Amino acid sequence: MSCESCKNELANELYAQLAKFIDELPEKRGALISVLHKAQSIFGYLPREVQIFVGKKLGVPVSQVYGVVSFYSFFTMIPKGKYPISVCLGTACYVRGADKVLDVFKRELGIEVGQTTADGKFSLDALRCVGACGLAPVVLVGEKVYGRIGTAEEVKKIIAEYQE
Amino acid sequence: MSDLKITIDGRETTVPAGATILEAAKTVGVHIPTLCHLDLHDTKMVNQAASCRICVVEVDGRRNLAPACATPVTDGMVVNTRSVKVLNARKVVLELLLSDHPKDCLVCEKSGKCELQDVAVKFGVREIKIGKDGAQSTYPVDESKAIVRDMDKCIMCRRCETMCNKVQTVGALSGINRGFNAVVSTAFEVDLEDSVCTHCGQCVAVCPTGALCEKEHAWDVVKHLADKDKVVVVQTAPAVRAALGEEFGMEAGTLVTGKMVAALRSLGFDYVFDTDFAADVTIMEEGAELVDRISRFKAGDTSVSLPILTSCCPAWVNFIESQFPDLLNIPSTARSPQQMFGAIAKNYFAEKYNIPREKMVVVSIMPCLAKKYEASRPEFNNDVDISISTRELAHLIKRANIDFNNLPEEDFDNPLGESTGASVIFGTTGGVIEAATRTAYEVITGETLGKVDFEELRGFEGVRSATIKVGDMDLNIGIAHGLGNARELLEEIRGGNPRNFHAIEIMACPGGCIGGGGQPYHHGDTEILKKRQAAIYTEDRNKTIRKSHENPFVKELYANYYEKPMSHKAHSQLHTHYEEKDRV
Numbered sequence: 001m002s003c004e005s006c007k008n009e010l011a012n013e014l015y016a017q018l019a020k021f022i023d024e025l026p027e028k029r030g031a032l033i034s035v036l037h038k039a040q041s042i043f044g045y046l047p048r049e050v051q052i053f054v055g056k057k058l059g060v061p062v063s064q065v066y067g068v069v070s071f072y073s074f075f076t077m078i079p080k081g082k083y084p085i086s087v088c089l090g091t092a093c094y095v096r097g098a099d100k101v102l103d104v105f106k107r108e109l110g111i112e113v114g115q116t117t118a119d120g121k122f123s124l125d126a127l128r129c130v131g132a133c134g135l136a137p138v139v140l141v142g143e144k145v146y147g148r149i150g151t152a153e154e155v156k157k158i159i160a161e162y163q164e
Numbered sequence: 165m166s167d168l169k170i171t172i173d174g175r176e177t178t179v180p181a182g183a184t185i186l187e188a189a190k191t192v193g194v195h196i197p198t199l200c201h202l203d204l205h206d207t208k209m210v211n212q213a214a215s216c217r218i219c220v221v222e223v224d225g226r227r228n229l230a231p232a233c234a235t236p237v238t239d240g241m242v243v244n245t246r247s248v249k250v251l252n253a254r255k256v257v258l259e260l261l262l263s264d265h266p267k268d269c270l271v272c273e274k275s276g277k278c279e280l281q282d283v284a285v286k287f288g289v290r291e292i293k294i295g296k297d298g299a300q301s302t303y304p305v306d307e308s309k310a311i312v313r314d315m316d317k318c319i320m321c322r323r324c325e326t327m328c329n330k331v332q333t334v335g336a337l338s339g340i341n342r343g344f345n346a347v348v349s350t351a352f353e354v355d356l357e358d359s360v361c362t363h364c365g366q367c368v369a370v371c372p373t374g375a376l377c378e379k380e381h382a383w384d385v386v387k388h389l390a391d392k393d394k395v396v397v398v399q400t401a402p403a404v405r406a407a408l409g410e411e412f413g414m415e416a417g418t419l420v421t422g423k424m425v426a427a428l429r430s431l432g433f434d435y436v437f438d439t440d441f442a443a444d445v446t447i448m449e450e451g452a453e454l455v456d457r458i459s460r461f462k463a464g465d466t467s468v469s470l471p472i473l474t475s476c477c478p479a480w481v482n483f484i485e486s487q488f489p490d491l492l493n494i495p496s497t498a499r500s501p502q503q504m505f506g507a508i509a510k511n512y513f514a515e516k517y518n519i520p521r522e523k524m525v526v527v528s529i530m531p532c533l534a535k536k537y538e539a540s541r542p543e544f545n546n547d548v549d550i551s552i553s554t555r556e557l558a559h560l561i562k563r564a565n566i567d568f569n570n571l572p573e574e575d576f577d578n579p580l581g582e583s584t585g586a587s588v589i590f591g592t593t594g595g596v597i598e599a600a601t602r603t604a605y606e607v608i609t610g611e612t613l614g615k616v617d618f619e620e621l622r623g624f625e626g627v628r629s630a631t632i633k634v635g636d637m638d639l640n641i642g643i644a645h646g647l648g649n650a651r652e653l654l655e656e657i658r659g660g661n662p663r664n665f666h667a668i669e670i671m672a673c674p675g676g677c678i679g680g681g682g683q684p685y686h687h688g689d690t691e692i693l694k695k696r697q698a699a700i701y702t703e704d705r706n707k708t709i710r711k712s713h714e715n716p717f718v719k720e721l722y723a724n725y726y727e728k729p730m731s732h733k734a735h736s737q738l739h740t741h742y743e744e745k746d747r748v
Contacts, residue, residue: 048352048748051351051352052351052748055351055748060335061329061334061335061336061338061351061360062335062351062352062360062748063335063336063337063338063340063349063350063351063359063360063748064329064335064338065351066338066340066351066352067338067339067340070340070341070342071339071340071341071342073342
């Protein structure tokens, strides 16, 4: 996937997928949020070009598309890392020191919550309760759950696991 | 539905179903303060965000206070607009608004015209106790050629957003972000100039605070006037004379043409000319184009682009360039009167009076903010150096200690100050096309018009149409003012022009230039626009010459310089081209 034309081909395919979804909508009016949802699931994030595409396709001004994207924390304009890390800040995790765990991730990766490392490998997010309070504090990498993360050493070990 | 009974501050009245408490209160002489609310009846603009909460009132039987602007009256409702509870709540609301608002009223462009300031004065606020040491929301200031956005002063009333999206359908502005970061901005927070903004300035016209203002150039004018080496030429747009008086306390609709000329002369302009002269030239060029397209069409030429669209309005040109690029072949290529004037002044006039181009400064007084942007377009070569608004001119006059109200009336200079009634009506919706019809009729039929007034083209409806008999032909004319209405007509043209329009006039601002973004603030009173419109037609009636092609100095201009409309020289100096602007 390194050559430019392959990349373009992939992008075209993704846009075609999104276009198909929009074309098949029974009603375009009021569909902006669900279309953005779909777009983010296809592209992984909502870059400018995708927002402009959605605006044109739905006949909604791009300013309003951006208004919605910037309003909801679910939508992101920054691509997620290959390994998206989420630290649970729910009550149980928090009282057991999840905020400190998050700080270690920030320090080790050199990024803030909502950002992605320059090499595109890791992104960092905070979320509320994944329903595994017995394992607090909980960290997710992709779909994989890590429980009882207490020390900086343990955080470093998790990161190391994904450093090829 | 039947009328509803309501008691407001002890006074009983009946209102039709659907009326709000605010509207009902007005009928019994109770003026509830508002900030975000704005209802411009004639232009489909109703901002009912109920976001500022300054209009809260107490309703019997209701637990919380109700926003009067957005609460419909119910039968038997009892409302108190001035109870202690209400006054306290209003005071807190205002203090909260002020707590996150800059305190630099003394140097704010809107000072004296600011609705937030007015409310603060009304309430007699003497101290802002809330958030004394708290952080203030702060955003970078965005300056375009026409508009300055200082969102630190925004109170999130959303009037600009409603205007930009619902009335103008431009879609440049939207509320973005959340909580304290929430602000009205462009897509991806790009500068206005990189957005689809048309610089029509209607957002500035409705902004209650100094968050949206114009880009001022009045001081540049002062500097040029003080420079003895410069020959400073001024042109004034038709709509300015019908509104400038308001800035000096005169009744809306007072014509101040003569006083305005006297004031400009007193300010030190070397030549006081009239954009109206160039409007007459516009009719010569645009009219010739119309006649040319129609005669070719009648002769069976299917390649002719019809309808022809007027091109005087710079915000409208920006609109079609970014939103309807597929229709760029239909507008007339004639430059706007402002730019025609600039070109005539710096070529014909400069040559005739032996003034080197680099010594001449052309200043335009416009009811418009988009004219500032237009003047800066590279294709126009700085033909117009500075464009200032009606408001800025008033400011200049006041600063120069001129007693405007007591000035004697004076006449424009010649040759570029002579104008006809046809050019004056450029200032209102329907005027350009009426002026063009007066000339086209006589050119096409070879007959003299008995009556030059085409009442069927006048009015205030957003989209109008009329059919005028021109010889053996039915000339179908469309008119739209306000860009939302323009969009309606353009979609129709895109869909195959089912009503068979031959010519369409479009003006970006509600009412046309009389309602321009650079005019004295109307604060939601659309009656003011109607009075200005009436003044424009009065000026037309008072003119001895009322058809552009009969302007003696225009005749001279063609005889001695351009030869004829659409000649090679006219084309290079008086026409332009359009290109797609791909913006967000």
